[in-house]
Amino acid sequence: MTDYRELESEALARIDAAADLAALDALRVEYLGKQGSVSSLLKSLGAMAPDERQAKAPAIQALRQAVADALAGRKDAMEAAGLEARLATETVDLTLPAPEMPRGSVHPVSQVMDELAEIFADLGFSVATGPEIEDDWHNFSALNMPESHPARAMHDTFYFPDQAEQGGRMLLRTHTSPVQIRTMVSQGAPVRIIAPGRVYRSDSDATHTPMFHQVEGLVIDRDIHLGHLKWTLETFLRAFFEREDIVLRLRPSYFPFTEPSVEVDVGFALENGKRVLGGSGDEAGHGWMELLGSGMVNRRVIEMSGLDPDEWQGFAFGVGVDRLAMLKYGMDDLRAFFDGDVRWLKHYGFSFLDQPTLSAGVGARA
Numbered sequence: 146m147t148d149y150r151e152l153e154s155e156a157l158a159r160i161d162a163a164a165d166l167a168a169l170d171a172l173r174v175e176y177l178g179k180q181g182s183v184s185s186l187l188k189s190l191g192a193m194a195p196d197e198r199q200a201k202a203p204a205i206q207a208l209r210q211a212v213a214d215a216l217a218g219r220k221d222a223m224e225a226a227g228l229e230a231r232l233a234t235e236t237v238d239l240t241l242p243a244p245e246m247p248r249g250s251v252h253p254v255s256q257v258m259d260e261l262a263e264i265f266a267d268l269g270f271s272v273a274t275g276p277e278i279e280d281d282w283h284n285f286s287a288l289n290m291p292e293s294h295p296a297r298a299m300h301d302t303f304y305f306p307d308q309a310e311q312g313g314r315m316l317l318r319t320h321t322s323p324v325q326i327r328t329m330v331s332q333g334a335p336v337r338i339i340a341p342g343r344v345y346r347s348d349s350d351a352t353h354t355p356m357f358h359q360v361e362g363l364v365i366d367r368d369i370h371l372g373h374l375k376w377t378l379e380t381f382l383r384a385f386f387e388r389e390d391i392v393l394r395l396r397p398s399y400f401p402f403t404e405p406s407v408e409v410d411v412g413f414a415l416e417n418g419k420r421v422l423g424g425s426g427d428e429a430g431h432g433w434m435e436l437l438g439s440g441m442v443n444r445r446v447i448e449m450s451g452l453d454p455d456e457w458q459g460f461a462f463g464v465g466v467d468r469l470a471m472l473k474y475g476m477d478d479l480r481a482f483f484d485g486d487v488r489w490l491k492h493y494g495f496s497f498l499d500q501p502t503l504s505a506g507v508g509a510r511a
């Protein structure tokens with residue numbers, strides 16, 4: 146019977162002395178690989194006479210098992226030692242704050258409202274808010290639209306069955322103007338506010354949704370005139386669209402709550418078939434786009450809010466926030482604003498927690 150002890154003790158000694166996993170693997174190939182010395186011994190059994198094979202097979206099998214066990218044992222030991230070494234040197238500081246996980250992004254409409262708040266803050270305006278469920282008096286009557294006023298029909302109002310204790314029927318506000326009424330009544334003059342928020346009208350097509358967003362502005366002070374209105378709107382639109390060449394055109398109009406009333410058009414140029422704001426609409430290839438409504442606050446509205454119209458005057462304006470967002474970011478379907486499809490936001494490049502700040506530039510992208 147052949148003695149394989151010498152081969153075994155040499156293999157075990159070399160396995161024991163292997164410096165690293167690579168050296169260990171080289172030994173595995175050398176002994177147990179396809180061409181390995183132990184594998185060759187196993188293969189040679191096939192060529193032996195049955196008697197000889199019976200005599201030698203147990204020793205060769207035992208040798209193969211001893212080498213395989215030694216390799217596995219040494220590998221486990223090396224891996225355990227490696228882990229021990231990492232545990233000894235690597236540390237985790239559990240007092241560090243956890244990494245921030247992105248949770249979503251600011252909706253374009255919210256982003257535009259934030260930009261408006263920043264631009265108007267620089268002009269001395271504060272942001273005023275009020276209820277979306279209003280009473281008839283704050284939404285209509287106090288704005289010089291009594292019960293029988295034909296302008297009420299233009300608003301397609303959602304009414305509630307409830308009656309307010311004072312102020313008539315309850316409704317979903319059709320504009321943010323009641324916020325300005327509430328501010329004048331509670332705080333008196335002077336006033337310099339913007340009122341951004343949701344408003345509701347029973348209307349639905351590609352350019353109208355039953356809920357949309359408005360921002361209205363109100364200034365009440367002594368000796369306020371149309372010049373203040375025009376400068377304020379010009380300054381606001383130049384900051385918002387980040388263009389110095391925004392030109393305004395004021396056209397006479399009618400709103401019950403302002404007198405005189407003006408509609409404000411902005412000049413645009415056609416570039417590659419797209420309307421780009423800037424320049425006078427009277428130039429060749431240019432045009433005027435209606436953007437805002439405004440005017441001097443009707444003296445009856447000032448009076449109904451408890452102020453003396455001979456002492457206090459003011460201007461007001463209103464504009465659709467969704468429309469401002471569409472124009473600034475080139476979005477063309479209003480309904481997509483309220484579908485909640487994140488692919489639409491990604492398409493227009495609204496990244497995680499993209500926040501505009503005046504210090505970083507209005508409309509700055511992260």
Ligand code: 2U9
Binds near residue numbers: 358359363440463
């Ligand atoms: C008070 C007095 C006056 C706010 C005004 C407009 C003209 C106007 C529209 C623009 C597009 C509504 O979103 S829109 O459909 N708004 O044209 N809004 S003046 O006037 C006021 C508001 C409050 C106390």
